[in-house]
Amino acid sequence: MRVFxxxxxxxxxxxxxRIQAPSADAIRAAMPQLTVFETEPDWWSSSPxxxxxxxxxxxxxxxxxxxxxxxxQRRS
Numbered sequence: 001m002r003v004f005x006x007x008x009x010x011x012x013x014x015x016x017x018r019i020q021a022p023s024a025d026a027i028r029a030a031m032p033q034l035t036v037f038e039t040e041p042d043w044w045s046s047s048p049x050x051x052x053x054x055x056x057x058x059x060x061x062x063x064x065x066x067x068x069x070x071x072x073q074r075r076s
Contacts, residue, residue: 001022003019008034018052019056020054
């Protein structure tokens, strides 16, 4: 398992997670609404993002992630 940085971009910002998964493609398949980074972007170390949630693919979704994914599925 590796840890990947992932973001749900809502236009004026985003919500961020560090997701433990076997691959970035596994996250993309399970959660196509997220942008998954194979490595942290160069700007990440100087980013003002101060809230990064933790998640392990296959575990119960946290409340924010659950809401985002279900709302996104309803819109499509």
